[in-house]
Amino acid sequence: MPNLVRIAPGALTIGKPLPWTVFDADGNVLLRQGYVIQNDIQLEQLFERGLFQPRKIERPQDEILEDTRVLNPFSEYPLLLQTLESTLNAITRREESALKRVLGLSRMIDQMCQESPEASLALVHLYSIEPTIHEQILFYAILCQFTARRFGLDDKRIAVLISAALTANLALVPVADKLNASNRVLTDDQRAVIRKHPARSIQALKDADITSPILLKIIAQHHEQADGSGYPQGLSGTDIRGEAEILALAERYVAMITRRAYRERMNVVEARKLITSLANGKFRPAIPRALLTVLTEYPPGTLVRLANNEVAVIVRRPHRHRGPFAKAIIGPRGNRYNGTFERDCSLLEFNVRAIEQPEVMPSMDFGLLWGFR
Incomplete structure (x- = not known):
């Protein structure tokens, strides 16, 4: 069968019907449109073997607008989440608008953080009890913006970092909420999905013609650690880009203040203590210091x-x-x-x-x- 392409991470979700029929490399039907994916093993097999025949979706250009208003983070919150979801969907569907959508959302978040810094930080802390994966991704982007500015990155590098924060976990979107809601020990298949998500997110971006080398490197390195204990390459020290460490720290902080089925969330005082400890080996010290300076003892929204x-x-x-x-x-x-x-x-x-x-x-x-x- 002609025009079969690989399934992008983020395109499928456990518990939801397949949007199209899935084939193997020889064109044989694996699963038909409408089949509901049952578990992580099926999802993993579809990512490894599944192909589909994409439908070209035309979208009017005026759907993506520049916003010149002073943004109220709280009233914009539903729109931000909706825009994030549609942006990630545009990547997995390889839509021509994908890059424009990522850049537009990144600019919107940067604008919001600059115009309303206290309220933007408060958004993270007021809505962090049990956030969905899309909410968590939005929080990563907000914290990256503030930490990067404090760390001294220029506007161009900050813009790329925010885009990386929005897309680095694309491959985890189908399973993240389910994993966070589970109080069981991760299976080997679930661990494999987690460890492969940087590479799969990168591949999805490349398939959508989003190929910025710095953006892809940030995503590739955002689970490396300064002491060499990270993955996938075990990089250490200055071999890891500062932007990748900022994203990693933002993810850690959100995880700390978020409730999961298997543990309670930390308060901001406890989280600050743990971030301080991470400066001794897991991160270059200047990056945790930058985040702690941004947060202060009692961040807005506490x-x-x-x-x-x-x-x-x-x-x-x-x-x-x-x-x-x-x-x-x-x-x-x-x-x-x-x-x-x-x-x-x-x-x-x-x-x-x-x-x-x-x-x-x-x-x-x-x-x-x-x-x-």
Whole structure:
């Protein structure tokens, strides 16, 4: 059968029907369109052996627009996730718009982080209880933007890094949510999928004509470690690009503050301690220092209990020798305030007494805390 091509990682998902019939290299039918993939082993076999006949999907050019508005991270959140999903789908379908979509989304995230830095960091911390894989990828990109700027990378390198953060885990998209929801020890097949995901993501990008050498190298190296214990090549020291280490650290931090079926999430104080320990061998020290400087002791979006027993949300990091600022949302007796009250946490009565880590975040329009209407 003519025009058969390899199945790209990210194109198939466990529990969802096949979008097309899958063939082997000789053109024999392996599985017919509509078959629901049952497990990791089937998914692995399809990635290894499966071929399909792609349909060319024409999309109007005006679908991809430049956005010149000041972006409210909270109101844009659903759009960002939808755009990320459609961008990754465009890569796996080898659409002509794939590169343009990646670059457009990268610019949107960079713009948002520059215009609304406190709210953008808060987005990561307020929505990190049990995020989907697409949410996690968005958080990686946001943290990479901030860490890279603090580390001193120029605009061009930051743009490539954000694009790498958005695409490096493309091959894990079909299985990540299932793995995070499982409290069982990983099987050998699941470990193989994880270890192969950098190479498979790279291949999917190449198939979609996204071939930036730096972008692909960041993805290839983002699970290497400075002490040589990483994969796939066991690189060490300066053989690993700084951008790859920044992406790796962003992924680690999100994993720390995220709840998984097999463990509870850390609070930001615990996560900071672990990041500090990673500077001694796993990463070159300047990169963890850059992330810790960005986060500060209490990052925006952290829920805290104040000395007066109010519960507040950190809205601004320390600035010009003044401590972090918060907005109180719950009174000392547990009553929800009608509105919010700004608190300077450098004042004794509003000092941070403890981190609050609720199982469910309070229901409110968080954008209001940062002045968005």
